Amino acid sequence: MARVVVDVMPKPEILDPQGQAVARALPRLGFDGVSDVRQGKHFELEVDDSVDDETLARIAEGFLSNPVVEDFVVRRVQA
């Protein structure tokens, strides 16, 4: 078994209204110096050793993310 982390983020050129709303709220709450916020999704998968990287990429690209508007990164965090 291994733990695999998939982070899904809106593509840089795609509008991220959620991140913008957080970014705009921070100065109002007295937190200065944060110029931008982007909000994405973080998945943790417990995966059998038999699942190869190519399969993980297919899971991430075809299901966990929407490749039209999102990028993803797959990481194995535990051997």
Added chain:
Amino acid sequence: MIDTVDNATATPEQEQPFRELGLKDDEYARIREILGRRPTDAELAMYSVMWSEHCSYKSSKVHWKHWSANTTPEMKAKMLAGIGENAGVVEIGDGWAVTFKLESHNHPSYVEPYQGAATGVGGIVRDIMAMGARPLAVMDPLRFGAPDHPDTKRVLPGVVAGIGGYGNCLGLPNIGGEVVFDSSYQGNPLVNALCVGAMRTEDLHLAHASGTGNKVILFGARTGLDGIGGVSVLASETFSGDEGGTGRKKLPAVQVGDPFTEKVLIECCLELFAEGIVVGIQDLGGAGLSCATSELASAGDGGMHVQLDRVPLRATGMTPAEILSSESQERMCAVVKPSDVDAFMRVCAKWDVIATEIGEVTEGDRLIITWHGETVVDVPPRTVAHEGPMYERPIERPDYQDALQANGPEQLARPSTPDELRAEVLRMAASPNLASRRWVTEQYDRYVRGGTVLAQPSDSGMIRVDEETGRGVALATDCNGRFVKLDPYTGTQLALAEAYRNVAVSGATPLAVTNCLNFGSPEDPAVMWQFEQAVRGLAEGCKELGIPVTGGNVSFYNQTGTTAIHPTPVVGVLGVIDDVRRRIPTGIGAEAGETLLLLGETHDEFGGSEWAHVAHDHLGGLPPKVDLARERLIGEILVAGSRDGMVSAAHDLSDGGLAQTLVEACLIGEVGARVVLDPDQDPFVQLFSESAGRVLVAVPRSEELRFTEMCTARGLPWRRTGVVDPESQSLEIQGIGDLPLAELREAWEGTLPALFG
């Protein structure tokens, strides 16, 4: 290196990627002729996007002559603004004007269903705001491929969630629409969006940039790389790269909507309108700033100078061409007197809306756009916005039309025994096109703003406009693409007749028409024949009904390979009701002791019917006959009946015929009924034929004689067809059997949840 006008003049022979941007050789040549030089990159971007089919209506415009030729002075009298403005405006009384428009967002919704549908709602709402109106409600006519196709399971839930996600967050009630399945839409789902808004008649704002020295203010969201080139027909073939020499990689044509920003923008605009500090206003939709600046400038009486480097950006390194083409959502452009700029900025600041003075109205007649002091655009704005190419595309009735019409439904096996007919009622009620739309409409807020009087599953949506007097409007959209395929002229008139009837059964008087004409490729002569027939059918039909077409939208290229969708001219009808308290509901049983009357005549008409589709997957023959004088008469009788309290419920007969109308009237009213069919006519034909011009009404027994005498006196055939039975929990059709409401409800409501979860 930014391509300036000076540079363009100095390098006349530089090659330009005009074909990649969708321009034809002769179109490019014309741009050079207009400018007397080659266009700059920025100018090329503007012309290419504004001269696209989507923005310029270059294939359809030539057929607009049918609208004007069929609009009488009486029809014109109620129109405050018509075709050519952002949306048509009609006067409804009590000092109110109402504006409404339908628009397509088909292709983006196929690429990314959620965002495509969401931004479709956002765009149509801004169109209504650009008329100075407060948006009141939205509705969405939708068409998808086969319900059990895997791609439909991807597209439909995304589209519905996108419409709900945007519209609900925006705070506009969704009061109706359509969901239609047909495999002809498999690769080309249709996502049309309608918005209706209201204003006091004196507050009408048109998109004009008048008054030298007035300031041009861009307000709303920042400008990013959204949907660059997305409005050109081939939205997937966007700028291929080096357009501005920056080597930017191919970008997705998808735009992401931010309904929260749009909601704030609406409130901000309404406050600006109320303060009276807006001279002209224009929304930024397809073609973004290219469209807004050229349309504002060409509609005004002067020129315009825009400093493009002032536009607040979301992405770094954007070129002038990219900024002009960006389709970033939730932006508006206003023209404001210099003395009002401070007040304008104060209102925007209150709502946390970014507002930037980007230019001013100038003397002369040029639209000049500069980038850090250098001129990148210098054009006559009308040549961009209004004087684009116009094509007279070849038209030819397709070879297959005769064979299609000859292949009538007469040979199809029909159910005949009571058991078969009973089973057919249930099968039809559960079929995807007739089943309850609740799975969809429950995802839409129909209550917000507190003015919704009727919404799905009623025949039309109704909104109260004036809380004091109770004046309101009713809206319905309709189109049976199969009817249009069989006979585009008649099929379009049937769509008009059904939308008209759906408004009339609510007790409202039909007043105006809008449309969204969804067709295949205009380069196919057969498609253009369908289109020409449809436009002529609609225009001539409207003349006969005495209600004007106030606006419309055309969506071409809805086809996969050489296979086009069924021609789908969606027709929207707006009606007015002086007091919404006298609305006619759809469900029967509101009053104790009601008689059911069937108005109109039933013929053996099954060409293009839902029964032929469900039972035999058959499409052929001729659609039902249309009699618009009859439709008008039915409308007048329903309004009179509603005014005098003679009608307690009404439901139109359309897809699925009388059987489906009875099922829905019982299930919505939650009461049973006993129905007696005409012994002199085939029960199958009576139950399932889709003859037009028919309505089922429930009248209180005490009013029955008065109502039927009115029908007889005015020449409207009617037949006493049953009684409402509040004690019974079933629909009993004499000679066929008993259909318990629980069994009907399970059939009717189970289908969409089973398909889409």
Added chain:
Amino acid sequence: MRIGAVTFPGTLDDSDTIRAIKASGAEAVALWHGDADLKGVDAVILPGGFSYGDYLRAGAIARFAPVMGEIITAARGGLPVLGICNGFQVLCEAGLLPGALLRNAGLHFVCRDQWLKVENNATAWSSRYEAGAEIIIPIKNMDGRFAAPKSVVDELEGEGRVVFRYAGLNPNGSTDDIAGISDPTGRIVGLMPHPEHAIDALTGPSDDGLGMFLSVLDSVVAA
């Protein structure tokens, strides 16, 4: 009698709430999120909507608005406060009510006419109903599933602080069918369904919602 209705950026049902307050016979006072001023109102309603687009979490950003500081102080001093839908979410985020509202179990936005059972008619916002009465008012939300640690739910149930419970089908998977709760004093109430959309059978399923707006008038007079 003056009752305030707060508008945050993205609030949607403020005009409906004001209409309902007027229908109850009270004076409606519009309160702006950016003003730390309650204008001397006798009670406050936080209407529904999507304040700040529901981004981050429903109610999470609105809860820090200047007007909320005043409301939190006044509510702790006994000012009756009603949170409807997004307003309920804001009250939970602000710590005036326990628990949180999570994504509906069906993962869809749900808009339907909902039957509710009045479990507690001793609060400032429910006194006009008979105990055990069933009322029908619209529900419409994406994040309406009430959730809280078991100890909190036990406390709410034990102290009779579940004010409204879904009757019939639970629309969102809410714990114990909870639709609305109160603070220990019964003066702060939050609920997901929308009483302001049920003040007239012309535009809603019933006029059952008016009872909440009338109840608070009694409580203010009594206090």
